[in-house]
Amino acid sequence: MTQFSVLNLLAGFTAILAGTFFKPVRYPTNVMPDDIIVDFIVVGSGSTGSVVAGRLAEISEWDVLVLEAGGQPPAFAKVPFLHLGSEFPNSSYMNYYKMRPQKYSSQFAKNTGGLYRRGKVIGGSGTINQMMHHRGIPQDYENWAAQGNPGWDYKTVLKYFKKTEDYKGPLKSRDAPFRAFGGPIGVEKVAWKPPVCRVAIRAGEEMGLAEVDYNTDTTIGSAIFQLTTKNRERVTTADAFLLPGLRRRNLKLQINSQVIKIIMDAENRAIGVKYVHKNKVKRAFAKREVILSAGAGDSPKLLMLSGIGPKKHLETLGIESRVDLPGVGQNYQDHLVVRGISWTIHPNISSSIFERIGPGAMLNYFERRSGPLTSPVGICALYQLNVGNPQEPHIPDILITQENGLLGQDYGLFTLSPYKQSIHDYYRPIKGRDGFSMSPWLSRPKSVGTVTLMSKNPFDPPVLDHNALSHPDDFELMVKAAKASRRLGNAKIFRRALGAEPINKPIPDCAHFAFESDDYWRCFVRGWSGMGAHMCGTCKMAPDSDPMGVVTPRLKVRGVKNLRVIDASIMPSITSGHINAVTFMIGEKGADLIKEDYGKI
Numbered sequence: 001m002t003q004f005s006v007l008n009l010l011a012g013f014t015a016i017l018a019g020t021f022f023k024p025v026r027y028p029t030n031v032m033p034d035d036i037i038v039d040f041i042v043v044g045s046g047s048t049g050s051v052v053a054g055r056l057a058e059i060s061e062w063d064v065l066v067l068e069a070g071g072q073p074p075a076f077a078k079v080p081f082l083h084l085g086s087e088f089p090n091s092s093y094m095n096y097y098k099m100r101p102q103k104y105s106s107q108f109a110k111n112t113g114g115l116y117r118r119g120k121v122i123g124g125s126g127t128i129n130q131m132m133h134h135r136g137i138p139q140d141y142e143n144w145a146a147q148g149n150p151g152w153d154y155k156t157v158l159k160y161f162k163k164t165e166d167y168k169g170p171l172k173s174r175d176a177p178f179r180a181f182g183g184p185i186g187v188e189k190v191a192w193k194p195p196v197c198r199v200a201i202r203a204g205e206e207m208g209l210a211e212v213d214y215n216t217d218t219t220i221g222s223a224i225f226q227l228t229t230k231n232r233e234r235v236t237t238a239d240a241f242l243l244p245g246l247r248r249r250n251l252k253l254q255i256n257s258q259v260i261k262i263i264m265d266a267e268n269r270a271i272g273v274k275y276v277h278k279n280k281v282k283r284a285f286a287k288r289e290v291i292l293s294a295g296a297g298d299s300p301k302l303l304m305l306s307g308i309g310p311k312k313h314l315e316t317l318g319i320e321s322r323v324d325l326p327g328v329g330q331n332y333q334d335h336l337v338v339r340g341i342s343w344t345i346h347p348n349i350s351s352s353i354f355e356r357i358g359p360g361a362m363l364n365y366f367e368r369r370s371g372p373l374t375s376p377v378g379i380c381a382l383y384q385l386n387v388g389n390p391q392e393p394h395i396p397d398i399l400i401t402q403e404n405g406l407l408g409q410d411y412g413l414f415t416l417s418p419y420k421q422s423i424h425d426y427y428r429p430i431k432g433r434d435g436f437s438m439s440p441w442l443s444r445p446k447s448v449g450t451v452t453l454m455s456k457n458p459f460d461p462p463v464l465d466h467n468a469l470s471h472p473d474d475f476e477l478m479v480k481a482a483k484a485s486r487r488l489g490n491a492k493i494f495r496r497a498l499g500a501e502p503i504n505k506p507i508p509d510c511a512h513f514a515f516e517s518d519d520y521w522r523c524f525v526r527g528w529s530g531m532g533a534h535m536c537g538t539c540k541m542a543p544d545s546d547p548m549g550v551v552t553p554r555l556k557v558r559g560v561k562n563l564r565v566i567d568a569s570i571m572p573s574i575t576s577g578h579i580n581a582v583t584f585m586i587g588e589k590g591a592d593l594i595k596e597d598y599g600k601i
């Protein structure tokens, strides 16, 4: 049996088991007549689109239609651990984009290009992600404002972060002004703590990192991850904003409907969209606006398919250029992560992957909402620190995530499958062993890439070139980050409490360098680096003076009337940490901008 069929079998098993225990959420949907006319069309019901649609529908005289390419979410989506279900190959809940082979990163992968995953389902990538809730740091938003985007400074965006939140963690009085209760999105700390996780904060203390609430203005330190869950179940923006909105008469959701083009009149005013539903091309018209919330791959793709984008690129593909916007699909940013910095722990304190997912764990979760299934796979603690810029010691430049698991712990079925044979050989002696990893991420990488069209066929995926580690500053900072990760995992507490042992053997591909010398780490970083699934920036928000800007600070597409982009694409620069929470804030603020423009607030 091939590895693929084993994985698909496991996927089937997970889905059946989950379906036995959990009732999936079913969203009310509609099939609209051809040429329907509404006030607003929102393309995509993902992390941002659901917020936008739900908030717009608060205005009772507005009709809002959401067109979503995917379908109903699977039963397993609610259970944090079972996000794994959509990690299996060829999942029907995912879009797979094509990645160009990489020159500077991912060198240990079998294929340095490969596929890049996004959610294609109600709730979008927020339905299948790992739920880590991370707002970024205040300086991220001060930078956005300083780039000429008024109204996006930290003080303003904090209001929107708080508006979405129902925080259920411990709270120090100094942190209280930054947190909120009673909002639509639940935020809880990771509850299941295996031995590795229990000593994570003490390991940070050995490095001088105090425990902090990283979603405030104190961002250097260590912390247990916060998750977007309520009572230990995943909460998506579709659950929190779309579902309540769908109970009103003025909000409609149509699924399995892929938008293929924006319809514009002779004056470049967006008046509707063409979409495909059940193999039939249909149209929907918007009296007020079309809003693209299709994500950082599909929003620029839709603009380009509609003739809005870099003229030369469009003409090469035989697409008539309507508005020459050279910035569409440029400025692609993502977080870069280096895997493989790992330790084994003593076998008598371990739990196997099968214990973590077996019927006992299911029952524990189902009856008490406790145990391993309450957390996404391996997620425990994070450390934010500054290793590259002593002038700004209070601003983290890297993030290290501590994962309670080893590559190869699943006998390589899943975690090692993307890698070359030499990596499999390296892990063979410890396959199945328990342990932990320290994975460094660059908080704000400087390397930027592109999203382009493969062809003018709307069903072809966009092509991504993330170009990671092309900027020399990123490369050198990642080497420092890898060394800091090694120091952190070597903390005395891990050895004392867990019998932690580093994998003290050079990776064969880098064995020609002295073990753990700077050159060894450079080779290691080039090899192990991969993308963090945080694509953004591809329709960047900028003032008119910036020729690469795609949307204005009010998120209107330049050169087109009645068209906005509101999703991760608009970020002018990537924020420090994971970006799902940032998309909630963008959705909240975007909806308020629209309401302001129509005098509704």
Ligand SMILES: Cc1cc2nc3c(=O)[nH]c(=O)nc-3n(C[C@H](O)[C@H](O)[C@H](O)COP(=O)(O)OP(=O)(O)OC[C@H]3O[C@@H](n4cnc5c(N)ncnc54)[C@H](O)[C@@H]3O)c2cc1C
Pocket (backbone or CB within 6 Å): 043, 044, 045, 046, 047, 048, 049, 067, 068, 069, 070, 117, 118, 119, 120, 121, 122, 123, 124, 125, 126, 128, 129, 130, 131, 132, 133, 134, 257, 258, 259, 260, 293, 294, 295, 296, 298, 299, 302, 533, 534, 535, 567, 568, 569, 578, 579, 580, 581, 583
């Ligand atoms: C595997 C994975 C793990 C992740 N883990 C985390 C994490 O732990 N923490 C975190 O902060 N971030 C995480 N992220 C990133 C985060 O989920 C995304 O950044 C965020 O969801 C992006 O929101 P969005 O609204 O821009 O796009 P999406 O949520 O991707 O929504 C886009 C929606 O548009 C729909 N769509 C696309 N094209 C069309 C079309 N032509 N017509 C109609 N509909 C269309 C899609 O089906 C989708 O539903 C993860 C992402 C992935 C993929």
